[in-house]
Amino acid sequence: MDQIAKAKRHRASAGTPGERARTRILDTAEALFANEGPAAVTLRSIAAAADVNVAAVNYYFGSKDKLFEEMFVRRIVPLNEERLARLAACVDVADGAPTLVDIVTAYVIPALQLTDVANDSARAIVVQYSLGRVLATPEVNQMLARYYARVREAFVAALQRAVPHLAPHEVVWRYYWMGGSVMVALAVPPGMIEAPDLAAAVVEPTPRGTMPANLIAFLVQGIRAASSVGTDLPDSAATTARPGGQGRGVGIAHVDFARGGDVGL
Amino acid sequence: MDQIAKAKRHRASAGTPGERARTRILDTAEALFANEGPAAVTLRSIAAAADVNVAAVNYYFGSKDKLFEEMFVRRIVPLNEERLARLAACVDVADGAPTLVDIVTAYVIPALQLTDVANDSARAIVVQYSLGRVLATPEVNQMLARYYARVREAFVAALQRAVPHLAPHEVVWRYYWMGGSVMVALAVPPGMIEAPDLAAAVVEPTPRGTMPANLIAFLVQGIRAASSVGTDLPDSAATTARPGGQGRGVGIAHVDFARGGDVGL
């Protein structure tokens, strides 16, 4: 209460002592969360790192859960707002029907901006919470769903116009798969591609800045793929991997796959 | 020690009392893990649900971490073994060079078999641990990396032969993105597509058994997509957005991307 006094203090020092302690707690908790993982973020570790008393966290945030939610909201809301803004901009410019490239770009780029080293804490927060959505408690899961619902609805609607040859439920699946790919792209820490355990597979590191375009190409072609493989895939398979024009690439997998949904995979 | 006595007991009752308690603990812990999440799996909750004493868990598994590892290994090792076996089968049948469809199918199908309701606990274990890899402690992460290393090496090598137009580092990225998509497909619980919060976007549920084929189509087309030539992604997309007079979204997408790498994406 007493908004006036609070405002006065705020105006006085561009952040009252309380305000500064609050953001210091938030920043410290985020850094701990990003570097050590959620389990390592205890009130006492926060207090020690932020140089405040343990009671301060409950004083400013009410509870540890509230602190965690605020920590997440601070990062995920701007991300999703930018996604929606970019999508809306595409709609305006393109006169109502953004292309698939536009849509995918609007979804991917805001996320991949977090791969900048300057945003590493934010990246970790987004990754851990968004991936953690799958393994979180129902309450946390519902909270996360709230923050993602608008984005999902907007992008699924746009995608359904961009790829009308797909059934609506197929579009929803591909939206989720896009999210999975983006999350993995976001989760791989900078430099992991050149990590020792990958040395056998990679001879040269990924050139800086080329990954986003590659991811967009991957997603665009994947999303627009026909749902029935019978039309597109034999062609693509032949053009890519059959230099000798040998017999068709029939394996166990291909046989299973050719029978489609009948086998109940 | 005393393998003889152990074997005798084992032979006697098709599982000694200890053996049966052991597997009961394992099954119970897995069910708790799948239904309530990792945080809810305490020694006391396991003991209560499995109708054993808390000391029994440490008696049989040595520690909680060992129990968790065994729980994970029991599910992930057969999964990855089947992936490798399917990949090897493709190589044999196709005489050295499996197609991209073969490779993707060999990777995807074993995982999606876990979406059967009968495998729901196994599905949850695989999802939670494999997604949790990103947010786990370094020790757990190293354990998980051990179990995935062979699969990754084999599939990346196969993919590099199947899509030789991509640079090795690009193939590695696409392998990871494939893993992200599969994990999301695996993480969505049965029936979630028709969940209330998705009702606005989906008018009809996904027909049973059609999802794997769709996912494979998505991945095959995505993986074989040409890499971009430049890194200036948003503008080229916007400028190529309107092919005059076409009017159909599918046409837009098709026109833009039928030319492969030429358009820059």
Add this chain to the structure above:
DNA sequence: CCGGAAGTCAAGCGAGTGTTTTAATCAAGC
């Protein structure tokens, strides 16, 4: 029957957790 291993059990330890309480400190307003 008996010795001893295998298995079970209640009780408790020590460390850690989030949270609350109580009192002290600080900075302005009258």
Add this chain to the structure above:
DNA sequence: GCTTGATTAAAACACTCGCTTGACTTCCGG
């Protein structure tokens, strides 16, 4: 200076956690 409200600090509270101990029961080979 005194009052008042906003902070901060120290201590304790009320748990839960993984794990251990030591006694107890079961069961089988000899």
